Amino acid sequence: xxxxxxxxxxxxxxxxxxxxxxxxxxxxxxxxxxxxxxxxxxxxxxxxxxxxxxxxxxxxxxxxxxxxxxxxxxxxxxxxxxxxxxxxxxxxxxxxxxxxxxxxxxxxxxxxxxxxxxxxxxxxxxxxxxxxxxxxxxxxxxxxxxxxxxxxxxxxxxxxxxxxxxxxxxxxxxxxxxxxxxxxxxxxxxxxxxxxxxxxxxxxxxxxxxxxxxxxxxxxxxxxxxxxxxxxxxxxxxxxxxxxxxxxxxxxxxxxxxxxxxxxxxxxxxxxxxxxxxxxxxxxxxxxxxxxxxxxxxxxxxxxxxxxxxxxxxxxxxxxxxxxxxxxxxxxxxxxxxxxxxxxxxxxxxxxxxxxxx
Numbered sequence: 001x002x003x004x005x006x007x008x009x010x011x012x013x014x015x016x017x018x019x020x021x022x023x024x025x026x027x028x029x030x031x032x033x034x035x036x037x038x039x040x041x042x043x044x045x046x047x048x049x050x051x052x053x054x055x056x057x058x059x060x061x062x063x064x065x066x067x068x069x070x071x072x073x074x075x076x077x078x079x080x081x082x083x084x085x086x087x088x089x090x091x092x093x094x095x096x097x098x099x100x101x102x103x104x105x106x107x108x109x110x111x112x113x114x115x116x117x118x119x120x121x122x123x124x125x126x127x128x129x130x131x132x133x134x135x136x137x138x139x140x141x142x143x144x145x146x147x148x149x150x151x152x153x154x155x156x157x158x159x160x161x162x163x164x165x166x167x168x169x170x171x172x173x174x175x176x177x178x179x180x181x182x183x184x185x186x187x188x189x190x191x192x193x194x195x196x197x198x199x200x201x202x203x204x205x206x207x208x209x210x211x212x213x214x215x216x217x218x219x220x221x222x223x224x225x226x227x228x229x230x231x232x233x234x235x236x237x238x239x240x241x242x243x244x245x246x247x248x249x250x251x252x253x254x255x256x257x258x259x260x261x262x263x264x265x266x267x268x269x270x271x272x273x274x275x276x277x278x279x280x281x282x283x284x285x286x287x288x289x290x291x292x293x294x295x296x297x298x299x300x301x302x303x304x305x306x307x308x309x310x311x312x313x314x315x316x317x318x319x320x321x322x323x324x325x326x327x328x329x330x331x332x333x334x335x336x337x338x339x340x341x342x343x344x345x346x347x348x349x350x351x352x353x354x355x356x357x358x
Contacts, residue, residue: 001052006039006064010094014038014067014349018091019084024276024294026301036084037064038099040353071102071346075337077111079119079277086290098349104290106345107337113328116281117321123274124317138244144207146171148234151188152226160203160227175200175215176227184231186212187223194221203227210238271313272304278320285327 006013020034021027041052056063065073065081073081085104149160164171169190176186191200200215212229276294283291294300303313 001039001041001045001055001066003055003057003062003064006037006055007062010096012039012042013064013094014040014096015084015087015092015099016064016094017084017087018093019087023083023087023091023292025297026272026276026294026304032061035062035093036080036087037094038067038070038084039064040067040350043354046350067349068346071342074102074107075339075342077107077109077115077337079112079116079280082107082112082290083292086292088293098352101345101349105288106341108284108288108290109334109336110328110331111336112281112284112333113324116277116284117324120274120277120281120317121321123270123277124314138241140245142207142241143234143237145204145209145212145229145234148230148237149203149212150228150230152228157228163225171204172202173200174203175217176203176212177214177217177223179226184229186214186227186229187217188225188227189215189217189221190224193224194218210234266306266310266313268304268306272300274317275303275313275320276300278317278324281324282320282327285324285331285333288331288333 001012005011006016010016014037016035016037017023018033019036021031022033039055045052052066053069054063054065065084070081070084074085082104085102085107146160150157151160151163153163160171164174173191175189175191177189179185179187188203189200194200194217196218198216198218200217201213202215203212205213211231276296279294279296280291283289302308
């Protein structure tokens with residue numbers, strides 16, 4: 001099965017629809033048109049070795065799910081799949097009569113609390129991460145372990161680099177020995193203290209080193225200073241540095257500039273979809289149906305336009321999340337979809353499509 005086949009003929013199609021923001025009525029004039037569909041794999045391919053679960057273009061703007069994969073995802077209450085099944089009529093480009101046998105009501109369950117609201121919660125975490133990246137940008141020059149080393153001085157400490165500069169030393173001229181029973185604490189020595197031909201290794205092997213290095217020091221040589229290496233702080237910094245610059249490299253610049261333009265410093269589009277998912281989760285619990293076309297469009301578009309403060313949105317999210325458990329406890333929905341019924345629906349669709357008798 002190829003994308004070209006599904007784009008040019010309806011022979012194997014059960015459904016082809018406009019999806020995403022245009023189906024939700026949240027699109028702007030520049031929004032992409034997402035296409036989603038369901039197909040039945042030709043019997044020869046199904047019975048053979050080349051089972052195809054889904055077909056998509058490179059940008060994933062157009063995706064088609066094989067009916068078996070579609071039903072499987074329905075039983076897991078996947079939000080995108082449930083939305084596709086509930087596509088508004090004016091967004092349906094092709095619909096096979098067999099689609100009448102797949103009803104959202106047969107699949108909605110308390111799993112939707114985890115899939116819709118749970119996914120929304122993950123988007124909030126993502127939004128918080130973006131907020132942190134915007135407000136705490138990383139300098140391009142990567143810090144070394146020396147920036148996380150401190151010398152005990154008086155009743156406090158001073159940065160190692162400052163101590164070295166004050167004494168006219170370089171890190172390459174110094175050496176360390178570890179202090180027993182003290183984590184990441186070292187005694188520091190200088191090359192000029194040694195007269196037996198021993199050479200110190202330096203505090204670090206280079207700017208990209210991940211740890212300090214130790215030298216062999218004669219036992220009678222007194223230390224010049226006590227040094228602590230904040231190894232945990234350095235590890236956190238390295239992870240955040242990598243995440244930050246990967247984000248800079250991969251971010252959608254047009255979307256980022258939109259984020260910055262409204263002056264609220266959060267991904268407004270991401271936040272809009274978070275609220276959409278939370279509201280849909282509430283509606284599934286209270287109405288037992290999926291409202292793809294949003295009646296709260298104006299509120300959602302206000303979020304997208306940056307009309308709210310970031311902290312106020314997080315507060316509203318918390319309020320929605322606090323109610324979710326109770327809504328689903330009183331919903332009357334089953335804990336999970338009926339897998340036996342789902343399998344029966346799938347078998348009957350294939351039998352009818354292939355015109356086999358079961």
